[in-house]
Amino acid sequence: MRYTRVSVGGRAVWGRVGEEDIELLSDSPIEGDPTVIGEVPIATAHWLPVVVPPVFYAVGYNYPRHIAHARAETPTRPEVGYRANNALTGHRTPIVKPVGVEGRFEAEPELVAVIGRTLRRATYKEAQEAIFGWTIGNDISARTWQHQDRTFWRSKNSDTFKPMGPWIETDVDALAQTTTLRVNGEVRASFPTGDMVFDPFDHIVEITRHITLQPGDVLWMGAESTCQLEPGDTVDIEISGIGVLSNPVQLEGNPS
Amino acid sequence: MRYTRVSVGGRAVWGRVGEEDIELLSDSPIEGDPTVIGEVPIATAHWLPVVVPPVFYAVGYNYPRHIAHARAETPTRPEVGYRANNALTGHRTPIVKPVGVEGRFEAEPELVAVIGRTLRRATYKEAQEAIFGWTIGNDISARTWQHQDRTFWRSKNSDTFKPMGPWIETDVDALAQTTTLRVNGEVRASFPTGDMVFDPFDHIVEITRHITLQPGDVLWMGAESTCQLEPGDTVDIEISGIGVLSNPVQLEGNPS
Numbered sequence: 001m002r003y004t005r006v007s008v009g010g011r012a013v014w015g016r017v018g019e020e021d022i023e024l025l026s027d028s029p030i031e032g033d034p035t036v037i038g039e040v041p042i043a044t045a046h047w048l049p050v051v052v053p054p055v056f057y058a059v060g061y062n063y064p065r066h067i068a069h070a071r072a073e074t075p076t077r078p079e080v081g082y083r084a085n086n087a088l089t090g091h092r093t094p095i096v097k098p099v100g101v102e103g104r105f106e107a108e109p110e111l112v113a114v115i116g117r118t119l120r121r122a123t124y125k126e127a128q129e130a131i132f133g134w135t136i137g138n139d140i141s142a143r144t145w146q147h148q149d150r151t152f153w154r155s156k157n158s159d160t161f162k163p164m165g166p167w168i169e170t171d172v173d174a175l176a177q178t179t180t181l182r183v184n185g186e187v188r189a190s191f192p193t194g195d196m197v198f199d200p201f202d203h204i205v206e207i208t209r210h211i212t213l214q215p216g217d218v219l220w221m222g223a224e225s226t227c228q229l230e231p232g233d234t235v236d237i238e239i240s241g242i243g244v245l246s247n248p249v250q251l252e253g254n255p256s
Numbered sequence: 257m258r259y260t261r262v263s264v265g266g267r268a269v270w271g272r273v274g275e276e277d278i279e280l281l282s283d284s285p286i287e288g289d290p291t292v293i294g295e296v297p298i299a300t301a302h303w304l305p306v307v308v309p310p311v312f313y314a315v316g317y318n319y320p321r322h323i324a325h326a327r328a329e330t331p332t333r334p335e336v337g338y339r340a341n342n343a344l345t346g347h348r349t350p351i352v353k354p355v356g357v358e359g360r361f362e363a364e365p366e367l368v369a370v371i372g373r374t375l376r377r378a379t380y381k382e383a384q385e386a387i388f389g390w391t392i393g394n395d396i397s398a399r400t401w402q403h404q405d406r407t408f409w410r411s412k413n414s415d416t417f418k419p420m421g422p423w424i425e426t427d428v429d430a431l432a433q434t435t436t437l438r439v440n441g442e443v444r445a446s447f448p449t450g451d452m453v454f455d456p457f458d459h460i461v462e463i464t465r466h467i468t469l470q471p472g473d474v475l476w477m478g479a480e481s482t483c484q485l486e487p488g489d490t491v492d493i494e495i496s497g498i499g500v501l502s503n504p505v506q507l508e509g510n511p512s
Contacts (some may be wrong), residue, residue, distance in 0.1 A: 023343070054308070054341050054342070079407060079409060080341075080403055080407065082413075083468070084338060085310050086310070087467075116373050120415075121434050149332075151336065151337040151338075153335060153337065153463070153466075153467075154466040157338075157467065159466065159467055209410075210354060210415065211343075211410070211413065212342050233338050241282050
């Protein structure tokens with residue numbers, strides 16, 4: 001199944017994605033058993049971030065080639081950081097490059113695990129069973145700010161810096177897929193989605209030693225490659241078996 | 257007014273705090289105009305974190321004496337980091353010290369601003385007007401983990417590491433108050449709440465240059481002092497004009 005959220009009359013509504021339409025649901029499918037209350041055509045849907053997580057977890061260095069490129073040390077245990085919900089935006093909505101951002105303004109294509117149940121002190125098997133589904137994240141970074149600031153607050157969490165979508169796919173072997181990053185249709189990166197130092201379940205086991213995961217929490221799994229974005233570009237991230245997350249890039253104050 | 261949330265029959269319910277009772281409310285008072293649907297005695301209330309924020313902001317170095325003590329550099333502009341909602345716990349609920357935490361396990365008494373409206377590119381005056389009210393936070397840190405880890409994930413965000421309460425006070429000049437930290441009734445720190453490098457409104461102006469603040473977001477303002485906690489202690493943080501946030505400390509797996 002593919003679940004998402006769309007804006008209908010200004011209201012956020014869960015939906016189940018079909019071939020041409022999105023069936024609108026009475027409630028979140030993550031915990032409940034919602035009923036169908038309507039439908040909208042996919043062609044005109046206003047896509048929202050697939051979920052607003054109670055906590056937004058993000059893994060840093062997790063792909064060997066990324067670590068080598070950054071001359072970083074390979075993690076010896078899973079660790080996790082945080083991103084902020086204000087930065088989330090949906091499929092097909094613009095990534096806004098703030099006025100004043102100089103230097104590298106980059107996309108990172110990431111697999112995202114969506115947690116389906118409350119979880120503490122999970123085994124690896126329990127971690128596998130706790131996944132509701134998988135989606136795609138684009139971890140936008142303004143590198144000059146990243147280096148100037150004490151935290152990642154504006155470099156990674158300015159409004160629209162975290163596209164997530166287009167939907168949550170519940171039936172896929174996510175780690176057996178290929179992640180492909182395209183800018184204006186041209187392939188800029190392609191790598192095995194599962195080529196990670198520690199996989200999502202390793203991370204969940206470690207996180208839940210100290211932390212209770214909650215339904216709807218998201219865990220962004222890091223990226224192997226980054227690429228530069230310019231206003232006017234369209235950036236697509238495809239993970240085979242899941243879908244394509246597509247977003248145009250705009251300069252702040254210049255929506256055309 | 258004093259607003260909080262309590263657990264009633266396992267459900268989180270907003271309340272308005274009176275002398276002896278908490279009037280239960282139909283909805284959040286932050287955006288709506290809720291009606292009274294019942295009441296519970298304060299004496300037996302099960303206090304919850306006063307709000308579950310869309311985003312949980314936390315200021316680091318912000319008090320001159322803390323900065324001098326840590327030999328840190330005084331910030332030249334407001335910056336902000338993040339904490340995680342799983343770590344929130346309410347007034348009178350235990351702070352659980354995890355098995356395996358060695359070394360310093362410390363409390364930090366913090367003023368917390370609760371945002372009342374959607375806000376972007378705020379002026380200082382708009383920032384002042386956007387505050388719904390003020391509460392108290394205890395920023396618990398396991399220092400050895402803080403130094404060992406790449407992020408603050410478990411050192412500052414393990415379950416129960418972020419007590420917040422007892423209520424949101426809407427009618428107080430928060431920056432004119434005194435913050436007092438007591439362990440087992442003994443004063444361990446006391447400082448002017450408003451003696452900050454950058455005040456909450458300075459931070460909101462800077463944050464909203466890049467980020468949309470949302471109703472219910474919280475901004476923890478940092479602390480001047482820290483103090484060590486041991487299992488068996490009770491830690492109270494008082495901010496005059498707001499109230500007292502009190503939490504017992506327990507060792508994990510040992511609730512007595």
